[in-house]
Amino acid sequence: MDGSLFTAARMRAIEAAHFESGAATGAELMERAGTGAVAAMEAAWPDLAARPGRAVLACGPGNNGGDGYVVARLLAQRGWDVTVFALGTPRAGGDAAGMRARWGGPPRPLSELRVQGADLLVDAVFGTGLARAPEGLEALFAASRAGPRVLALDVPSGLDADSGRVFAPGQAVRADLTVSFGAWKAGHALAEGPALCGQVRLVDLGLDLSGAAAKLVGPPHAAALLKGGGHKYDDGHALVLTGGFGHTGAARLAARAALRVGAGLVTLGAPGSAMLECAAQSMAVMLRRVDDGAALAELLRDARFNALCLGPGLGTGDRAAGLVDAALAAGRGCVLDADALTVLAARDAPFGPLHANCVLTPHDGEFARLFPDLAERLRAPAAQGPLWSRIDAAREAASRAGATVLLKGPDTIIAAPDGTVAVHAAAYDRATPQLATAGAGDVLAGLIAGLLARGTAPFDAACRAAWLHVEAARVFGPGLIAEDLPEALPSVLRALAHGT
Numbered sequence: 001m002d003g004s005l006f007t008a009a010r011m012r013a014i015e016a017a018h019f020e021s022g023a024a025t026g027a028e029l030m031e032r033a034g035t036g037a038v039a040a041m042e043a044a045w046p047d048l049a050a051r052p053g054r055a056v057l058a059c060g061p062g063n064n065g066g067d068g069y070v071v072a073r074l075l076a077q078r079g080w081d082v083t084v085f086a087l088g089t090p091r092a093g094g095d096a097a098g099m100r101a102r103w104g105g106p107p108r109p110l111s112e113l114r115v116q117g118a119d120l121l122v123d124a125v126f127g128t129g130l131a132r133a134p135e136g137l138e139a140l141f142a143a144s145r146a147g148p149r150v151l152a153l154d155v156p157s158g159l160d161a162d163s164g165r166v167f168a169p170g171q172a173v174r175a176d177l178t179v180s181f182g183a184w185k186a187g188h189a190l191a192e193g194p195a196l197c198g199q200v201r202l203v204d205l206g207l208d209l210s211g212a213a214a215k216l217v218g219p220p221h222a223a224a225l226l227k228g229g230g231h232k233y234d235d236g237h238a239l240v241l242t243g244g245f246g247h248t249g250a251a252r253l254a255a256r257a258a259l260r261v262g263a264g265l266v267t268l269g270a271p272g273s274a275m276l277e278c279a280a281q282s283m284a285v286m287l288r289r290v291d292d293g294a295a296l297a298e299l300l301r302d303a304r305f306n307a308l309c310l311g312p313g314l315g316t317g318d319r320a321a322g323l324v325d326a327a328l329a330a331g332r333g334c335v336l337d338a339d340a341l342t343v344l345a346a347r348d349a350p351f352g353p354l355h356a357n358c359v360l361t362p363h364d365g366e367f368a369r370l371f372p373d374l375a376e377r378l379r380a381p382a383a384q385g386p387l388w389s390r391i392d393a394a395r396e397a398a399s400r401a402g403a404t405v406l407l408k409g410p411d412t413i414i415a416a417p418d419g420t421v422a423v424h425a426a427a428y429d430r431a432t433p434q435l436a437t438a439g440a441g442d443v444l445a446g447l448i449a450g451l452l453a454r455g456t457a458p459f460d461a462a463c464r465a466a467w468l469h470v471e472a473a474r475v476f477g478p479g480l481i482a483e484d485l486p487e488a489l490p491s492v493l494r495a496l497a498h499g500t
């Protein structure tokens with residue numbers, strides 16, 4: 001995936017502007033969409049292109065159904081045996097009604113849907129116009145999980161195009177291939193979207209795209225990551241705070257990641273009880289004793305410590321609380337992860353001390369502790385669409401916190417306080433289920449801290465770290481444990497440098 005993600009409402013506005021400018025008519029766009037869908041299907045499944053078989057189409061009452069009638073006609077022209085089942089009737093005089101008339105044969109009611117013996121099921125019931133929980137589509141949903149290959153037009157019916165959520169479990173088509181018209185919809189990348197879309201191909205409709213809900217995070221430029229040839233202090237000094245004896249592994253992982261991503265120096269700040277443990281396991285990473293907030297404030301008188309990382313293995317007691325206060329008071333680049341987020345969430349006013357150089361990296365549980373109302377809104381069943389998305393939640397969280405928020409998951413959202421949002425989708429050809437391993441998040445926190453130390457702005461540091469994290473997991477492959485991630489980074493950086 002690359003480019004940007006759009007909402008259904010924005011797509012409607014872009015489409016309307018396109019018509020108004022006279023660039024194309026609705027019927028022309030529909031024809032382009034159907035033609036592109038058939039081409040994408042044939043490219044994905046050459047066996048079906050070579051030997052047309054039996055196709056079953058499910059067409060809805062709106063323009064998604066209109067696209068379906070185009071596909072029915074084109075498949076029939078190619079020699080397919082086509083049966084169309086319809087839900088409702090398109091509005092008389094509209095583009096979809098025109099396409100239905102051009103298809104010809106009267107469709108059968110969707111309630112009679114049968115897919116036995118079919119090679120292809122084309123889902124054209126609902127696209128970006130899905131406005132409420134679908135009813136009476138159980139047979140379609142079940143058929144999409146058994147039997148023929150499934151091509152979904154624009155979005156699998158039942159999937160909310162803005163959020164990638166479904167109104168109720170199982171209430172959506174599961175496609176093998178989804179052909180998206182004009183642009184990626186946010187729902188292709190978020191939540192259940194990737195699992196329900198199968199794979200996604202984009203059909204260019206020649207639309208003038210602007211006003212995206214979020215950018216997709218792509219590979220960083222090598223020049224932004226490779227060292228520039230100066231002194232080590234030119235690449236900053238990151239300080240990673242650790243908890244006590246027996247709990248230092250997480251911070252050590254973060255520290256190593258910060259060093260690997262290019263921070264000039266990295267120091268672990270440990271309480272007295274953990275000094276020996278850290279010293280025994282550190283070489284390039286340096287070590288300082290930091291017993292409490294006062295000691296941290298004293299250490300930070302050295303302005304060369306320009307980025308901090310607190311949370312991994314930090315603990316949630318008084319020492320941790322003191323460290324969080326001292327760290328935030330210093331105003332430096334600061335990653336707050338794991339226990340540091342729990343410390344903040346327990347306070348009456350968690351966001352007061354945060355500032356624009358902070359990056360918060362909650363997973364869903366930590367997010368729910370910090371922003372319970374936003375998490376509830378994401379979970380709540382809804383009768384009406386469009387559904388609230390993780391993009392909406394992260395954007396609101398960043399605005400409230402006055403800091404960059406990176407909401408972790410296979411669909412990682414990075415939101416800046418000014419409303420800018422990016423999505424890193426570890427999906428489709430970048431799926432990395434191997435990242436669901438203890439300590440992976442600690443490494444991510446360290447990567448961000450390392451990039452902050454190098455002077456990267458918080459939002460960019462979070463985006464680049466998210467990409468590097470997943471790329472390191474991809475390069476390593478199955479069997480990954482968190483320790484492997486920093487060690488896989490050199491080959492990721494090498495590939496970026498060589499443009500491969």
Ligand SMILES: NC(=O)C1=CN([C@@H]2O[C@H](COP(=O)(O)OP(=O)(O)OC[C@H]3O[C@@H](n4cnc5c(N)ncnc54)[C@H](O)[C@@H]3O)[C@@H](O)[C@H]2O)[C@@H](O)CC1
Pocket residue numbers: 011012015029030033060061062063064065066067125126127128129130131132133134135153154155181182205207
């Ligand atoms: N935006 C664009 O640039 C283009 C859009 N096209 C197609 O147009 C689609 C959007 O078309 P529409 O806006 O007509 O929307 P849809 O075709 O997705 O569905 C809307 C229709 O279904 C009804 N509906 C919504 N939810 C329902 C529910 N739960 N139960 C029963 N009925 C329900 C609505 O009242 C409306 O009649 C896109 O997904 C795409 O397939 C393409 O034709 C080409 C260009």
Ligand SMILES: Nc1ncnc2c1ncn2[C@@H]1O[C@H](COP(=O)(O)OP(=O)(O)O)[C@@H](O)[C@H]1O
Pocket residue numbers: 338363408409410412426431432433434435436437438439440441442443444469
């Ligand atoms: N299935 C998955 N696909 C892609 N990334 C994942 C998946 N599961 C977890 N991750 C990523 O792995 C990291 C896990 O972080 P976290 O939940 O904090 O775990 P830990 O505390 O064990 O380090 C996050 O960056 C998250 O985005």
Ligand SMILES: [K+]
Pocket residue numbers: 064123124125126127152153154155156157
């Ligand atoms: K559809």
